[in-house]
Amino acid sequence: MARDYYEILGVRRDATQDEIKKAYRRLARELHPDVNPDPETQERFKEVAQAYEVLSNPEKRRMYDMGVDPFARGGAAGGGATGFGAGFPFDDLMNAFFGGSTGTRAARERMRRGRSIKVRVELDLEETAFGVTKDITFPTAVVCNTCQGEGTAQGTHPETCDMCGGRGEVSQVTRSFLGQVMTTRPCPQCAGQGTIIRNPCPDCAGEGRVRERVTRKVQIPAGVEDGTQIQLAGEGEVGPNGGPRGDIFLEIVERPHPIFERRGDDLHCTVTVPMTAAALGATLTIDTLDGPEEIDLRPGTNSGQVITLQSKGCHHLNAPGRGDLHIHVTVETPTRLDEEQEALLRKLAELRGEDRPPGKFSPGQGNFFSRIRDAFGAR
Template identity: 85%
Template structure:
């Protein structure tokens, strides 16, 4: 058992991580071999480094406080002078420059989360307005039925990596401004997993998943618009080695409608009526999303008059109620008349005193300053 690591760093047994880090940084600057090459000082520097390695690691510190040897499992002597438990370079960087610890060590989890998918769904106006249940087909990755996500051929299993001996990481001693430093990185042979596949599954080539085209029945809510995205959590690609699924994002594409233009939850359209119908009034049959409806054009209706049908638009998304249907009236003036029609129309104009109309003029909208002057009643 080594000396008291708390005594070596000169800190209390109840010292916090920050206090331990500050003590180590102060001593390391004083004892570093580049500053003081004396052999005795170098041994002291190794001792300080080993003390910090133990006290900065919660599990090793707990073992030391219980009277056990923190290096017993690895059989390492610690410090910079060799051994399997050499002080990691990132911990030294954290000690001098701050930052979080290196995190847990050991093999990485083989399973990884799958990729999210974006799927375009084309819908008619009525489907976006009222919602619909839709079958959506798309390519994705699914669990391999042969190996059930393990990636190994039938009757075989994964083997311990002979490069890292199952640890998932390999260590390398390098020379730095602090002397010899042992750095640790993921094992390149097993990608940090600690195991390798020698006999991969013939169907998925060891990935644990295969690509297929699948069809999902999805519920599209009422009121969605063109460009709306709907997230289906956990419905995307399954991850490598049986990892959790990603998400599906449904992107709504609303197909153009031959009659209606959608603006928010309101619908707009234009109906053209002859001049006589606008003057005398008429009853029109209008096609709406709810079916045919009778609409009255009142006598004397002018062009650009808007007839509003309340509640005949699209449903509000996640909210009760509907938008409106706005029908703009376009009055059509005939441009070709036969002799009898022209005579009757001239007689009509004479009866109304409009055979020589003077015309009616009104001011334009004006610019910003004239409108501002009118609003305050100034001249």
């Protein structure tokens, strides 16, 4: 071989990968065209880049030590006006100048984040008001137990792509009237993965994950309501090839309640009482979320009045305290009276001077109670 890549980098033939990388970085800082634009220096820089590309790749280095130079096969590994091949170590060059990494497509592709999931959770009013621990079941992607997310058949492992050296992308520098132009594209051999799976896992087909229905216990906080969304970060589908999980979004669906209507954190209900109870007053037993509660109905209560029980509504979400319970009173007027009941009401009307309400009926139309009786068919 005409060129000795070890000599070009100034390292021993048994140098470690770390020693090779350090030598390359030192020479790259010294010879890069942006630092030293001399044409001879650019040719020297090209040789350094080629030497590093071969010696930094274990497979290419092994072939080189056996006497095969990848850059001596009619440009098989090279290409482009400057000779920088498809496997040009752009990331390592950026490391040399900026002390960091631009990242590789392989890391981005293989560690894609899993999909987020939306799960509808139906709850009763009592569960949304006070909170509940709930078991939810949903389909999702989980790590394949056969290959543990690696995607390969038992006893095998992913192989580093020999075209991109595991970077997942290949770069090429060409000359144009604007100067040197760097282009980067996904590696065509590994499709940007950085590794190649020769023997895929039979259970997950090389994806490293399978779909299952799972059941998870979740804590629903007090005070949620219909339409509330709860995010469970990192609890969604696992990403391909062991990538990080997505999220779960729980969408709360509150079932209608037979008694209460919810408005925010307040509850509303309607209580129908007889005319006599509204007139004389009474003590009523009302169902609340906390159990039966006695309320006093004051004498002379009219239909439409509202009785409020403070702190008997739903808990505030992420805040102390509760809403109120509003009881709407409806007074029921009797529609059918027997003779005795009619007589008593007539007597009451006479005592109150209400047997003939002024301006309501003209002579010959009958009195107030006869009109009621005729309208409702009282017997």
